[in-house]
Amino acid sequence: MSVLADIATVAPPAVKGRSLWDDARRRLLRNRAALASMIALGVLVALAAIGPFLVPFAYDQVNKADTWVPPLTHGHLLGTDALGRDLLARLLTGLRVSLAIGLVATTVSLVIGVAWGATAGYLGGKIDEAMMRFVDVLYSLPFIFFVILLMVTFGSNIVLIFVAIGAVEWLTMSRIVRGQTLTLKNKEFVEAALAAGLGRTAIIARHIVPNLLGPVVVYVTLTIPAVILAESFLSFLGLGVQPPMASLGTLVAGGASDMELAPWLLVFPSVVIVVTLMCFNFIGDGLRDAIDPKDR
């Protein structure tokens, strides 16, 4: 720490205490891998949001004259595929779709998992046992097969993919939340709220859930890549996003089948998916270290 910084913290007349979150943020920003990942992820999100408008081709624009164009020719920065569609445009759209699926499905799993886990943990007793038993049973199901069955059964529309993956991912979340709730519910502030005459619902919503935030935030950043992976996996098997729509999974799958002819169709989407997943994992690890420094 430099002298200047020391002076800066001492100089103000009233010394302000640092909250838990200030501490966590400082630790997170000191973690170089996490910081770099946050910047990279910011760039990726920006590209996914505005990128498709900057590329002069649409993701589904077929161009029979320019099929199998290698990168950096005929104005196609990353080349084209068998139908002459611009890979950059498709990659940006695919990134957008994958990120959206990751976000929405994670939100679904977050809502179900937190509600389920907090309720079970707070109510305790027989209800808790029954609710967690249910989670245990679901855990022992070969769930990816159920997702595949769902996709096959009801057709692969995008909303269903969101819901199906989210419904699979909530289990771990509910376990984490329940464990935290069990330790939280005996704290003094809950007792105080109870003494003040607050109802159960209000206590869960206003006192338990906000205090769960730490571990939940960490788990969310690790769920998003898991969801993106699950969607890509489904897309790879031909059960996810349907053509001409693209996701990172469909692009890798398409690239894999044409890799002898056009290796760039495999390499670029692979790099994007790996970088995306890596960013989320580094941020998740960084957050865990920042919020819970004893595990370092």
Added chain:
Amino acid sequence: MLRYIGRRLLIAIPTLLLVITAAFFMMRAAPGSPFDGDRKLLPEIEANVLAKYGMNKPLGAQYVDYLVGVARGDLGPSLKYRDKSVSDILKENYPISLKLGLSAIVIAGIVGVSLGVMAALRQNQLTDNVVMAVAILGVCIPTFVTAPLLVLGIASKLGWLPTAGWNDGALPNMVLPVVVLALPQIAIISRLTRAGMIEVLHAGYIRTARAKGLPEHLIVGKHALRAAILPLVSYLGPACAGLITGSLVVERIFNLPGLGKFFVISALQRDYTVVMGMVIVYAALILLLNLAADLLYAALDPRVRLA
């Protein structure tokens, strides 16, 4: 101990029943039928075919029939592969998936634990950082990315190994699929082992062992490792499930005649009995693996009591 195992197996039955029920009704809720061909069957013929498989009865009765069959160990005939029963298909193709999965998990276990221990013993040194960087990569690169890239590089361009095919499980054909399956597992296992090892090395009984003057290889190999791989044991159940789902992709890319390939095709073709058979086998496998993991856990950690 035997009572515990018996009780766990009893609990497994309702779980399995739930799996069967969910899968059965989900499949049947799907539009389409296994007998939708390119040509529409004449109504009389279709009625005959349905009657042959007992599918003209109400759904509830079919469900009961199926359960009775399963209880007798009869998984029924395949609806698409006309001269094969579901058991035939399982017997023919399951050993291939099993061989792949087992090879991968054994290799991943040995390599992962060794890497994890090495990293923990040199915490925050170069070895540790390299191992952890590789582990992050291994977690982040999906199998459907590693598989085609390895095929492109090692098999197509260099021609060192065959690009695809099973060839009766010949070693050169096994190498790439097993490596692809093992890589992410190696990554996770080495991370878990490292974390467990670092925690254990600070424990009191390790200090005692040091104070007694035990040689380092005994401290690490005998006392520390046993406790350090506990988290690993509870991970192994889901890990095998991961290998199973991973093998869906790997079997498709390497064109291997394992079960994974059948699952998607059969589900798409509405081959109800084959899909059900596979769901049952996988669910039973996961339940058994979880039980095995719990037993192993108790064997390794004397503080754990099975009740």
